[in-house]
Amino acid sequence: MAASNAGPSALEKEQIFGMAEKEMEYRVELFNKLTSTCFNKCVEKKYKESELNMGENSCIDRCVSKYWQVNNLVGQLLGTGRPPM
Amino acid sequence: MAASNAGPSALEKEQIFGMAEKEMEYRVELFNKLTSTCFNKCVEKKYKESELNMGENSCIDRCVSKYWQVNNLVGQLLGTGRPPM
Amino acid sequence: MAASNAGPSALEKEQIFGMAEKEMEYRVELFNKLTSTCFNKCVEKKYKESELNMGENSCIDRCVSKYWQVNNLVGQLLGTGRPPM
Amino acid sequence: MDKSMLGDLDNLPEADKIRMSGMIDQLQIRDSLRMYNSLVERCFSDCVDSFKHKKLQKQEETCVQRCAEKFLKHSMRVGMRFAELNQGAATQD
Amino acid sequence: MDKSMLGDLDNLPEADKIRMSGMIDQLQIRDSLRMYNSLVERCFSDCVDSFKHKKLQKQEETCVQRCAEKFLKHSMRVGMRFAELNQGAATQD
Amino acid sequence: MDKSMLGDLDNLPEADKIRMSGMIDQLQIRDSLRMYNSLVERCFSDCVDSFKHKKLQKQEETCVQRCAEKFLKHSMRVGMRFAELNQGAATQD
Numbered sequence: 001m002a003a004s005n006a007g008p009s010a011l012e013k014e015q016i017f018g019m020a021e022k023e024m025e026y027r028v029e030l031f032n033k034l035t036s037t038c039f040n041k042c043v044e045k046k047y048k049e050s051e052l053n054m055g056e057n058s059c060i061d062r063c064v065s066k067y068w069q070v071n072n073l074v075g076q077l078l079g080t081g082r083p084p085m
Numbered sequence: 086m087a088a089s090n091a092g093p094s095a096l097e098k099e100q101i102f103g104m105a106e107k108e109m110e111y112r113v114e115l116f117n118k119l120t121s122t123c124f125n126k127c128v129e130k131k132y133k134e135s136e137l138n139m140g141e142n143s144c145i146d147r148c149v150s151k152y153w154q155v156n157n158l159v160g161q162l163l164g165t166g167r168p169p170m
Numbered sequence: 171m172a173a174s175n176a177g178p179s180a181l182e183k184e185q186i187f188g189m190a191e192k193e194m195e196y197r198v199e200l201f202n203k204l205t206s207t208c209f210n211k212c213v214e215k216k217y218k219e220s221e222l223n224m225g226e227n228s229c230i231d232r233c234v235s236k237y238w239q240v241n242n243l244v245g246q247l248l249g250t251g252r253p254p255m
Numbered sequence: 256m257d258k259s260m261l262g263d264l265d266n267l268p269e270a271d272k273i274r275m276s277g278m279i280d281q282l283q284i285r286d287s288l289r290m291y292n293s294l295v296e297r298c299f300s301d302c303v304d305s306f307k308h309k310k311l312q313k314q315e316e317t318c319v320q321r322c323a324e325k326f327l328k329h330s331m332r333v334g335m336r337f338a339e340l341n342q343g344a345a346t347q348d
Numbered sequence: 349m350d351k352s353m354l355g356d357l358d359n360l361p362e363a364d365k366i367r368m369s370g371m372i373d374q375l376q377i378r379d380s381l382r383m384y385n386s387l388v389e390r391c392f393s394d395c396v397d398s399f400k401h402k403k404l405q406k407q408e409e410t411c412v413q414r415c416a417e418k419f420l421k422h423s424m425r426v427g428m429r430f431a432e433l434n435q436g437a438a439t440q441d
Numbered sequence: 442m443d444k445s446m447l448g449d450l451d452n453l454p455e456a457d458k459i460r461m462s463g464m465i466d467q468l469q470i471r472d473s474l475r476m477y478n479s480l481v482e483r484c485f486s487d488c489v490d491s492f493k494h495k496k497l498q499k500q501e502e503t504c505v506q507r508c509a510e511k512f513l514k515h516s517m518r519v520g521m522r523f524a525e526l527n528q529g530a531a532t533q534d
């Protein structure tokens with residue numbers, strides 16, 4: 001909240017920091033939703049062991065990859081050309 | 086955070102702004118929950134086309150209307166007489 | 171944001187308040203998740219009456235107790251020895 | 256949620272106490288509005304499934320009322336049990 | 349969500365108007381980013397169920413596109429109805 | 442989530458760097474507490490279904506432990522893949 005002699009004004013600075021904060025929140029939320037969704041799609045819920053088996057691991061890798069593609073695709077559809085990152 | 090010569094004190098002002106912020110968050114969340122719930126109740130998930138058909142549209146209108154009524158009803162039950170808007 | 175003559179610096183104070191805020195948010199969220207999860211596990215959803223019956227009440231008590239134990243157990247697993255409270 | 260469960264302010268200097276107390280108030284307002292939204296969503300989802308009418312039907316209204324009352328009673332009971340466990344954990348420290 | 353639905357700023361002093369307006373902008377940015385995340389999650393969950401390939405298949409892509417379009421149209425319709433009800437409630441006061 | 446994925450602070454003036462860094466710290470604390478809550482909720486929901494006893498049964502405990510470990514391993518793997526994709530996207534710009 002200190003005054004800045006050069007560069008952006010105090011108000012502009014608040015907006016820049018606010019925007020940066022929202023963008024970081026967005027990334028965290030994207031990661032959390034992706035993690036939760038891929039766990040639901042790929043991991044066996046009877047928990048017979050604490051290791052991920054080969055099938056689960058390969059499913060997870062593909063799930064992350066496809067989620068990423070869907071994220072980009074939706075970004076294109078919304079006309080921004082790219083997702084908000 | 087600037088001092089105000091008349092009207093509410095700085096502390097009171099913070100509280101007023103804080104309350105206004107919470108109320109706006111509430112409205113956004115109400116809208117988002119309503120949107121998500123009515124999509125689940127009314128829209129066909131096989132996505133054979135990208136248009137909403139007549140049945141879906143009329144379901145959506147009634148869903149919004151009923152959700153609104155439930156919102157008011159719960160407001161009455163909680164003794165506030167009206168929902169927090 | 172006022173300067174403090176003794177004790178922690180302004181920056182340290184911000185961090186302490188920030189940490190306290192996050193911890194309170196955590197407790198509220200824990201309580202809300204517990205409440206929602208135990209309602210789903212214990213309460214009959216046909217809503218034939220507005221009272222909780224004996225079976226539901228005893229289920230709720232045990233559900234809270236077990237949720238608490240799971241919370242502690244996960245805290246131990248994550249190496250903190252205790253949940254973040 | 257009971258305010259006392261969010262923190263113990265007794266040992267703080269006066270200025271910090273005021274600030275912390277304001278923070279708790281803000282959290283409680285936000286929490287109670289969120290709770291309100293969740294309650295509406297839950298009871299709507301559980302009670303309203305037909306969209307042949309625009310107006311809430313009598314039996315849907317009854318269902319929503321019971322759902323809301325039941326949830327509030329449930330929430331109070333959970334709050335009591337939760338406070339007991341919190342108490343126990345605090346005295347262990 | 350339409351900005352006008354979040355509050356009426358006309359009767360505020362200038363400094364408060366600017367601050368309130370900034371607050372609304374921040375809320376809208378956060379809301380639109382969250383909406384984006386929810387849309388992606390929903391359409392991914394509804395459309396992608398096979399993980400034999402690393403690349404999105406053609407029919408999954410089509411499904412995601414329709415899902416996103418349908419959801420946006422739905423959201424706009426809900427917004428219109430919601431605004432009407434808000435209007436009605438406001439004029440009742 | 443890895444801190445480096447949240448933003449690149451190298452080109453900022455010192456004061457902004459400190460402020461941004463504090464903001465990231467706060468977000469990370471909030472995120473890890475939320476993650477903790479979600480993990481507890483998930484493993485409780487998946488592992489505990491009987492309420493004949495007040496105490497967690499041995500097989501429920503085992504289930505919760507495996508669930509938590511599995512989720513953490515999953516989360517780490519997702520984090521690695523996510524970072525790779527982020528990296529790829531960054532170098533494309």
